Amino acid sequence: MKALHDTWYVAAIATEVDATAMFHRRILDTSVLIYRKGDGSPAALHDRCPHRFAPLHLGKRVGDEVQCPYHALRFDASGRCTHSPHGDGTVPARACVRSFPLVERYGLLWIWMGDASRAAPELIPHYPLLDHALPTAVGHGYMHMGAHYELIVDNVMDLSHVDHVHGPLLNTAGHLSKQKPPVRDDGNSVLVRWEWQQQPPMGLFAPLLQDPSGPAEQFVQVQWTAPSNMFLTVGAVQGSRDYEQGLISWDFHLLTPESETSTHYYFVSLRNFMVESAEFNAMKLKNMIDTFKAEDEPLIAAVQAEMGGADFWSLKPALLSSDPAPVKARRRLAALIEAEAARRSQALVAA
Numbered sequence: 001m002k003a004l005h006d007t008w009y010v011a012a013i014a015t016e017v018d019a020t021a022m023f024h025r026r027i028l029d030t031s032v033l034i035y036r037k038g039d040g041s042p043a044a045l046h047d048r049c050p051h052r053f054a055p056l057h058l059g060k061r062v063g064d065e066v067q068c069p070y071h072a073l074r075f076d077a078s079g080r081c082t083h084s085p086h087g088d089g090t091v092p093a094r095a096c097v098r099s100f101p102l103v104e105r106y107g108l109l110w111i112w113m114g115d116a117s118r119a120a121p122e123l124i125p126h127y128p129l130l131d132h133a134l135p136t137a138v139g140h141g142y143m144h145m146g147a148h149y150e151l152i153v154d155n156v157m158d159l160s161h162v163d164h165v166h167g168p169l170l171n172t173a174g175h176l177s178k179q180k181p182p183v184r185d186d187g188n189s190v191l192v193r194w195e196w197q198q199q200p201p202m203g204l205f206a207p208l209l210q211d212p213s214g215p216a217e218q219f220v221q222v223q224w225t226a227p228s229n230m231f232l233t234v235g236a237v238q239g240s241r242d243y244e245q246g247l248i249s250w251d252f253h254l255l256t257p258e259s260e261t262s263t264h265y266y267f268v269s270l271r272n273f274m275v276e277s278a279e280f281n282a283m284k285l286k287n288m289i290d291t292f293k294a295e296d297e298p299l300i301a302a303v304q305a306e307m308g309g310a311d312f313w314s315l316k317p318a319l320l321s322s323d324p325a326p327v328k329a330r331r332r333l334a335a336l337i338e339a340e341a342a343r344r345s346q347a348l349v350a351a
């Protein structure tokens, strides 16, 4: 599929893959098997046996290896065939499976689907906040979304929709649409920020503020990093404009393309309030996922259906005051995908 391949994507939440799991997920239109070796380190293989193409996740684990369910070829975590019960046991040259670089970080498993020689772990986005989070203040969530991932980037990078789409928990009462939010473009990262005063404050914060019906200074900031990772900071404070003294919620929205029409949507949620409440933690994460499912997803899926697979720019979209950030993200990603394609064709010519 058309997407950036030489980059890290979230393949799973770390807890989705337990010690005995034969976890499988489709990423960039490729089936992937993820499992943990005896020492706990995770491994990822193409989930397809090279003999008759049986999905390997239907097979079984034999120590640190995986045995195909169909004719019992066995593969190690590097994808090498280590055992064949057929004939004299000779392993055919083609009997190997592609393995993918996989790194566990921030409670997530990050996979590299492109050229493995370029898979430097330093290229995983830097989210130092997640290094020291209290377990009761951090939540990891997953949603399967029936939409192309760039439509979801558009949704999160243009938060003017919150004024019109979201219910009382998130509603920003028309304050965002009026603004032309400042945008900072750092190349592979684009940052956009809105600030406003709202009374009563957003439902997310109101019950926790000193005066739940009074005015509050609020802000929301989104930082996109290529290809499709977004870091939101949302805050509210009363009686000053010093947001550090107020309530802050940090939310990571990390998107992994499954196919041209579907996306794995991972959330990681953090906050600076009620940090020791596991109940609040669970409720916050559930509220976020329920809100996206009920309020964002149906619209984004309807947009996709209406677009009918057409290229976004070919439809000549009208652009609004909140569009510079999502447009910059789209253009930057398109340029990265183009550069990657050029690199690959050069490599093919050279080979």
Ligand code: FES
Pocket: 049, 050, 051, 052, 053, 054, 068, 069, 070, 071, 072, 073
């Ligand atoms: S399909 Fe896997 S061994 Fe035959």
Ligand SMILES: [Fe+2]
Pocket: 155, 161, 162, 165, 166, 296
């Ligand atoms: Fe939304």
